[in-house]
Amino acid sequence: xxxxxxxxxxxxxxxxxxxxxxxxxxxxxxxxxxxxxxxxxxxxxxxxxxxxxxxxxxxxxxxxxxxxxxxxxxxxxxxxxxxxxxxxxxxxxxxxxxxxxxxxxxxxxxxxxxxxxxxxxxxxxxxxxxxxxxxxxxxxxxxxxxxxxxxxxxxxxxxxxxxxxxxxxxxxxxxxxxxxxxxxxxxxxxxxxxxxxxxxxxxxxxxxxxxxxxxxxxxxxxxxxxxxxxxxxxxxxxxxxxxxxxxxxxxxxxxxxxxxxxxxxxxxxxxxxxxxxxxxxxxxxxxxxxxxxxxxxxxxxxxxxxxxxxxxxxxxxxxxxxxxxxxxxxxxxxxxxxxxxxxxxxxxxxxxxxxxxxxxxxxxxxxxxxxxxxxxxxxxxxxxxxxxxxxxxxxxxx
Amino acid sequence: xxxxxxxxxxxxxxxxxxxxxxxxxxxxxxxxxxxxxxxxxxxxxxxxxxxxxxxxxxxxxxxxxxxxxxxxxxxxxxxxxxxxxxxxxxxxxxxxxxxxxxxxxxxxxxxxxxxxxxxxxxxxxxxxxxxxxxxxxxxxxxxxxxxxxxxxxxxxxxxxxxxxxxxxxxxxxxxxxxxxxxxxxxxxxxxxxxxxxxxxxxxxxxxxxxxxxxxxxxxxxxxxxxxxxxxxxxxxxxxxxxxxxxxxxxxxxxxxxxxxxxxxxxxxxxxxxxxxxxxxxxxx
Numbered sequence: 001x002x003x004x005x006x007x008x009x010x011x012x013x014x015x016x017x018x019x020x021x022x023x024x025x026x027x028x029x030x031x032x033x034x035x036x037x038x039x040x041x042x043x044x045x046x047x048x049x050x051x052x053x054x055x056x057x058x059x060x061x062x063x064x065x066x067x068x069x070x071x072x073x074x075x076x077x078x079x080x081x082x083x084x085x086x087x088x089x090x091x092x093x094x095x096x097x098x099x100x101x102x103x104x105x106x107x108x109x110x111x112x113x114x115x116x117x118x119x120x121x122x123x124x125x126x127x128x129x130x131x132x133x134x135x136x137x138x139x140x141x142x143x144x145x146x147x148x149x150x151x152x153x154x155x156x157x158x159x160x161x162x163x164x165x166x167x168x169x170x171x172x173x174x175x176x177x178x179x180x181x182x183x184x185x186x187x188x189x190x191x192x193x194x195x196x197x198x199x200x201x202x203x204x205x206x207x208x209x210x211x212x213x214x215x216x217x218x219x220x221x222x223x224x225x226x227x228x229x230x231x232x233x234x235x236x237x238x239x240x241x242x243x244x245x246x247x248x249x250x251x252x253x254x255x256x257x258x259x260x261x262x263x264x265x266x267x268x269x270x271x272x273x274x275x276x277x278x279x280x281x282x283x284x285x286x287x288x289x290x291x292x293x294x295x296x297x298x299x300x301x302x303x304x305x306x307x308x309x310x311x312x313x314x315x316x317x318x319x320x321x322x323x324x325x326x327x328x329x330x331x332x333x334x335x336x337x338x339x340x341x342x343x344x345x346x347x348x349x350x351x352x353x354x355x356x357x358x359x360x361x362x363x364x365x366x367x368x369x370x371x372x373x374x375x376x377x378x379x380x381x382x383x384x385x386x387x388x389x390x391x392x393x394x395x396x397x398x
Numbered sequence: 399x400x401x402x403x404x405x406x407x408x409x410x411x412x413x414x415x416x417x418x419x420x421x422x423x424x425x426x427x428x429x430x431x432x433x434x435x436x437x438x439x440x441x442x443x444x445x446x447x448x449x450x451x452x453x454x455x456x457x458x459x460x461x462x463x464x465x466x467x468x469x470x471x472x473x474x475x476x477x478x479x480x481x482x483x484x485x486x487x488x489x490x491x492x493x494x495x496x497x498x499x500x501x502x503x504x505x506x507x508x509x510x511x512x513x514x515x516x517x518x519x520x521x522x523x524x525x526x527x528x529x530x531x532x533x534x535x536x537x538x539x540x541x542x543x544x545x546x547x548x549x550x551x552x553x554x555x556x557x558x559x560x561x562x563x564x565x566x567x568x569x570x571x572x573x574x575x576x577x578x579x580x581x582x583x584x585x586x587x588x589x590x591x592x593x594x595x596x597x598x599x600x601x602x603x604x605x606x607x608x609x610x611x612x613x614x615x616x617x618x619x620x621x622x623x624x625x626x627x628x629x630x631x632x633x634x635x636x637x638x639x640x641x642x643x644x645x646x647x648x649x650x651x652x653x654x655x656x657x658x659x660x661x662x663x664x665x666x667x668x669x670x671x672x673x674x675x676x677x678x679x680x681x682x
Contacts, residue, residue: 054553061477061550064538092669094676125536125551125558132516138533139517144651145539146515147658185673193665197658207650208509208543211642223654 012171019170019389034377041374044367045122053125056367062355067364068123070350071372074202075343076116078226081234082241083109083159084195085271091188100257101264103166103392104245105238108383110159115379117152122371144204151198158191170390199230206349214353216295216304219286222349228279232272233342236315239268239335249387254394262328269323269331272338276316283308300356307348311341435506435525436570437616437624438579439595440499441602442636443609444586447472447486447497454581455484455501458566472497475637480550480561484578491631498636499578499587502527502548502563503616504624506592509647510540510549518560519549525592525624526565534560545620545642565624592624599628621646 048056059066086105089095121127132138133149140146161183168177203226210218219225246253246261295301315337322330351362386392449466456463461481464471472488477500484501504527511519511527518534521527529549536558540549552558566576574580579587588598596617603610615633616623620642627633633640 050556052552052554052556052558057553059553061479061541062547064541064551088669092673092676094673094678123537125538126534127536129516129533129535132518132533132535140515142512142648142651142655143515143539144654145513145537147655149515189666189669189673192669193662196665197661200654201658204651204654205539205542207654208513208647210650211545211639212542220650220653 012173015171023388034381037370037373037377038381041371044371044374047367048122048371053123056365056371058362058365058368060360060362062358062360063351063362065123065350066362067351067368067372068119070347071343072116072119072123072375074350075346076112076119076375077199077202078230078233078342078346079237079339080109080112080116081195081199081230082238083162083234084192085231085234086238087162087188088192091185092192097260097267098264100254100260100393101238101242103163104241104387106159106162107166107386107392108237108241109234110156110163111379111383111386113152113156113159115375115382117156119371119375144201144207148198148201148205151194151201155191155194155198158187158194161187162191166390166392195230196227200224200227202226203349209354212355212357213349214295214300214356215290215292216287216300217349217353219290221282221286225279225282225286228275228282229342229345231275232279232338235268235272235275236335236338236342239265239272239331240339243332243335245387245393248384249393252387252393257393262326265328265331266323266326269319269334272334273316273319273323276312276319276338280308280312280316283312300353303348303352307341307344311337311344315341433523434591434593435504435624436565436590437504437525437592437595437626438565438576439588439590439599439626439628441586441588441628442496442498443628443630444584445486445497445499446584446586447488447495448583449486450581450583451499451578451587452482452484452486454577455563456482458569458577459483459564478548478550478562480552480559483561483563487637489636491635493630496629496631496636498627498629498638500637501578501625502565503546503620504563504565505620505647506622506624507646507648509543509545509620512648512651513539513543515539522567524567524570526567526570527562527624528564528567529560529562531559536560543647545639545647592622592626595626599626602628615640618644620644621649 044056053059057066057068082105086098086102089098090102121130124130133140133146134153161180164180165177165184168174168180200223203222203224206213206218206222207220242261242265296305315334318330318334318337321327322334355361449464449471452464452466452471455461461483464482472486475487475489476482476485478485484499486497486499489496489498504525505521508519508521508527511517511521513519514534515537516533516535518530519527519540520530536551538549538551538560540560541547541551548562550561552561566574566578569576575589576587579589588595590598596614599614603612603614609630610628611630611632613629613633615627615629615638616625619640621644627638629636
């Protein structure tokens with residue numbers, strides 16, 4: 001025991017160095033594609049920082065926010081909502097059956113925040129002042145953006161703490177793991193609170209755009225709609241990620257997880273369906289309350305119905321049918337459709353139905369799409385790196 | 399007598415101290431009310447479209463100076479830009495051609511300042527809304543928030559700034575009036591405190607009912623603006639948005655912001671309670 005401990009620091013260091021090396025073949029089609037996207041993306045961001053945002057984006061005085069905010073941050077954060085839902089279920093509500101997916105969910109959530117919210121730096125005009133709302137006397141207390149920034153930052157720390165026992169387990173640091181695990185309940189409670197508020201806060205950012213956003217999407221209840229939709233967005237992302245991980249990381253997954261995999265999928269499907277019913281009901285109330293019937297007959301009305309009927313109501317019905325008939329395929333289709341519906345909703349609010357009353361429109365450039373793809377690929381690569389080394393898909397030792 | 403004087407003195411000192419401690423807020427508010435916001439009244443019926451204001455603005459702010467004789471600027475509707483803080487546009491109306499100067503309206507409760515996460519947009523106590531380069535992150539939320547689309551961003555600069563009219567804040571500090579007001583040969587622009595400007599505007603409408611529509615743009619729009627407009631035709635015909643409502647823009651987010659500390663405190667307590675309720679014997 002004593003000998004092992006005295007040797008531990010040296011061997012741990014060597015262990016980390018060993019782990020840093022790539023595992024498996026490097027020249028796979030996926031790796032080549034990822035390298036191509038990331039190198040290209042880095043060149044584009046370099047051009048952006050040398051010549052300004054206008055050099056690579058289609059942003060304008062009328063559209064100050066484009067794809068990098070509308071997709072990377074606003075949609076990405078909704079997709080990352082799974083972490084707070086699953087930690088809430090497992091650690092606060094003590095839902096034991098979801099235990100096997102809590103680690104991948106937290107890892108996915110944490111990395112999404114680091115990469116998607118981190119992509120905000122590309123979009124900031126003066127990113128060297130990014131610390132101003134965090135330190136010093138530049139506190140814009142009355143700003144929703146200030147609040148979102150703080151809740152983002154603190155939630156990233158909370159998620160890192162939630163994931164830290166896995167890192168400790170990987171490094172075989174038993175004592176650290178015990179201490180870090182003791183923090184989990186408190187961190188989760190704080191994390192769920194922070195999530196609720198910044199998911200809502202992203203919606204609240206658009207409360208100012210009353211005169212710019214189409215009335216079918218503008219409502220004083222945007223914050224509530226954003227929180228509720230982040231629940232099923234997060235669940236759908238976990239279903240999609242779980243489906244892919246189940247195939248890709250087959251050998252890394254604990255046998256117990258295999259055994260309960262279907263049961264977990266169907267309870268998640270049920271959870272998604274129920275929150276979608278709530279969301280649709282809220283949408284209906286907001287619609288009736290806003291008295292926007294006359295807009296339904298316009299092209300904006302048709303577009304609104306595409307989002308609400310095809311990409312929310314139908315996947316909701318598919319989830320319901322899927323868990324009742326225990327059909328994995330339906331649940332998977334529903335998850336993908338739901339994610340598309342969330343993407344549509346967030347882009348509608350932030351870009352498509354924004355400035356509906358102006359003649360100008362905004363389409364992202366190829367370069368904006370490219371940089372967004374870079375962010376996605378970078379996240380996947382880091383996710384894979386962590387999963388292949390740390391005990392993400394295996395038992396947590398109790 | 400000495401004793402009496404001492405007691406009076408002591409009593410009043412205590413009263414002042416208490417008043418300062420307890421009534422700190424009301425004291426401050428009184429102080430604020432002493433300084434009235436300044437603004438400018440723009441009478442579009444007087445404007446002849448000479449664009450001297452544009453030239454003066456460009457010179458003061460070291461921007462490219464427009465050449466009204468050559469650039470045919472009045473033939474199309476222009477917007478302000480990072481290189482042009484004010485523009486004059488011509489509108490064909492039922493009363494013929496009308497010229498309208500456009501610039502920041504310096505709202506009484508500006509959306510841009512409420513949106514800014516780092517107080518880079520500031521409503522100064524004097525009235526002008528100004529931008530602080532040392533605070534701004536470049537998130538452009540002010541641009542999204544502004545109902546008049548006034549803040550403009552330098553998209554082709556590695557060190558971009560938010561650019562807009564400052565009501566010549568530095569000139570005001572020197573005791574001068576805004577450059578555009580000083581340059582106007584027709585007295586179409588008038589600088590002053592809003593209350594005085596409102597009186598001038600109202601008396602013009604009352605004395606010349608045929609010349610003006612009975613609407614002072616900026617009196618209530620978006621909660622009231624520092625710059626006010628008089629016109630001879632309805633403002634819709636002059637490119638103004640008349641659907642902005644009378645609520646101040648910070649009000650749109652106020653309820654949400656009030657809810658935040660409540661949720662931050664209440665939700666963790668509720669969640670902890672739920673955990674206590676659902677936990678199995680032995681803690682896990």
